Amino acid sequence: MKITALEAIPFAIPYRKPLTFASGEVRAAEHVLVRVHTDEGVVGVAEAPPRPFTYGETQDGILAVIRQIFAPQIVGLPLTEREVVTTRLARTVGNPTAKAAVDMAIWDALGRTLGLSVSAMLGGYTDRMRVSHxxxxxxxxxxxxxAEHINARFGITTFKVKVGRRPVTRDTAVVRALRERFGDTVDLYIDGNRGWTAAESLRAMQEMADLGLIFAEELCPADDVLGRRWLVSRLDVPFIADESVPTPADITREVLGGSATAISIKTARTGFTGSQRAHHLAEGLGLEVVMGNQIDGQIGTACAVAFGSAFELTSRRAGELSNFLDMSDDLLATPLHISDGQLQVPAGPGLGIDVDPDKLRHYRTDH
Known part of the structure; x- marks a missing residue:
């Protein structure tokens, strides 16, 4: 079960419409397919979504770090030495989605080799998750x-609303319109992507105090240390730390410092190995957890639902598992399907997914 090659393939798939939020805009899924090859002929896959406005990674940067730095460090290792892989990748600063994709592709290859699903290897709590859009x-x-379309077609009843514009009334009006349209039949929460100040965030939350929000996420920057603590101390809903908590050390700092009361786990950022550590820490600290999304395609979404369904804590809340619906196409031979507001873990060993070679040939950008 030794790793014989680590492959990184760039691809680009347009979105049906631009995805816009406080920290940037995305018009196409310019991602990287990562494949781990073994001496038994097994191939594990994962997806790295570069987000330069969040983590500083670009598609070219991910290709370079995987091909030039990570591959020489891990080729020749057994699939079972995931902690060795983690330690070696950690020598390189940053590059979270590149590291995560390598880690998850190794888990996929191990599951395929053993004939076990990744979700079962992680914990196997359930085989599906409710979906947040x-x-x-x-x-x-x-x-x-x-929201009406997504609710009617896919049965989704939890919506994460992007906010962070100025004036804040532009966004509070949206949330109020959603609540007035759906009443108490849907759950709503907001994500500011650090777009407001602490004072603007509190004013917005006060304007929406009667709307029954279940969470508020990253409304203001984490480096406004005193402002963020001041804000969180005045909220009556859990405040989710997302971009500000890429590591367990960051989680500890934000929570013990009074700057967050919940966290978002994103497998695209921490892989399966790092996400396990974040999960166990959150469990020990008594935090609420949501499974986040890095605007993943279907490969990344399969990773997220595999992890989220594996644990009781992460499966309590609806996971952010529907961003792939905004893509005009995808790479999977058998597409993921959301039904009755839920996404089921694909059946089969590893991640239970396969890349369509014709689609990969069509969308890859290195030929």
Whole structure:
């Protein structure tokens, strides 16, 4: 079960419409397919989504670090030495989604070799998760219309609303319109992507105090240390740390410092090995946890649902598992399917997914 090659393939798939939020805009899924090859002919896969406005990674940067630095460090290792892989990758600063994709591809290859699903190897708590859908910036009318479509077609009843614009009333009006349209039949929470100040965040939350939000996420920057503590101490809903907690040390700092009361775990950022550590820490600290999304395609979403379904804590809340619906196509031979507001873990060993070679040939950008 030794690793014989580590492959990184760039691809680009357009979105049906631009996805816009406080920290940037995405018009195409310019991601990297990562494949781990073994001496038994098994191939594990994962997906690295570069987010330069969040982590500083680019598609070219991910290709370079995997091919030039990571591959020489891990080729020749057994699949079972995942902690050795983690330690070697950690020598390189940053590059979280590149590291995560390598880690998850190794887990996929191990599961395929052993004939076990990744979700079962992680914990196997359930085989599905409820789905939360992200609504990007638009007019109240357009965002309500999108929510109506998603609710009617896929049965989704939890919506994460992107906020962080100025004036704050532009976004509070959207959330109010959603609540007035759906009443108490849906759960709503907001994500500011650090777009507001602490004072603006509190004003917005006060304006929405009657709307029954279940969470508020990253409304203001974490480096406004005193402002963020001041804000969180005045909220009556869990405050989710996301971009600010890429490591267990960051989680500890934010929570013990009073700057967060919940966390988002993103397998695209911490892989399966790092996400386990974040999960266990959150469990020990008594935190709420949501499974986040790095605007993943279906490969990344399969990773997220595999992890989220494996544990009781992460499966309590709806996971952010529907961003792939905004893509015009994907790479999987058998697409993921959301039904009755839930996404089931694909059946089969590893991640239970296979890449369609024709689609990969069509969308890859290195030929």
């Amino acid at each position: 992200m609504l990007g910036f638009d007019t109240p009318e357009a965002m309500v219309a999108e």
